[in-house]
Amino acid sequence: DTEVTQTPKHLVMGMTNKKSLKCEQHMGHRAMYWYKQKAKKPPELMFVYSYEKLSINESVPSRFSPECPNSSLLNLHLHALQPEDSALYLCASSHVGTGDQPQHFGDGTRLSIL
């Protein structure tokens, strides 16, 4: 069991669908992250929220839309995805710092685009 909970664990969607990935933590962390991970590759940072405000967007296509409605929740809204977007999407959280705080990861959502 991890302290960062991601739902759903698996998601299959068509290219025209709209879906959302959810992430929740109750550790009092004020930094939250979305990563994308392809098979046998390290995670790639997508977005960072710090104090519920978007602080880093790694030039992610607009078909991915993050949202941080409160300090415990992080969403990733998906629309018009492409087959190459199939991957494991990982959420993480930490205390706000300058990379000197350990990040706590969820188990991920495995996304398949048909």
Add this chain to the structure above:
Amino acid sequence: KNEVEQSPQNLTAQEGEFITINCSYSVGISALHWLQQHPGGGIVSLFMLSSGKKKHGRLIATINIQEKHSSLHITASHPRDSAVYICAVSTGFTDKLIFGTGTRLQVFP
């Protein structure tokens, strides 16, 4: 050249062996992280260190700031240690981590 390099890329061992995974980096850092990822799953943070040495159970992590090098050691390895081990560094300006490509470890009984 990647800013964070790990070696070896793949490692197999017999149960009970002592294992070392190396990480070299070329940027100034505020901290170095060792992470573990089991197949199909999430990532666990094993260590975060900025100097010296840390130990947790059978795992030991060391860092040499002058040489820009860190090692992760596993003593008395066990099949449940089979996983991908990832080295990542933070540069101190943001919360962003720079990841190495990972070391895939398989420990056989």
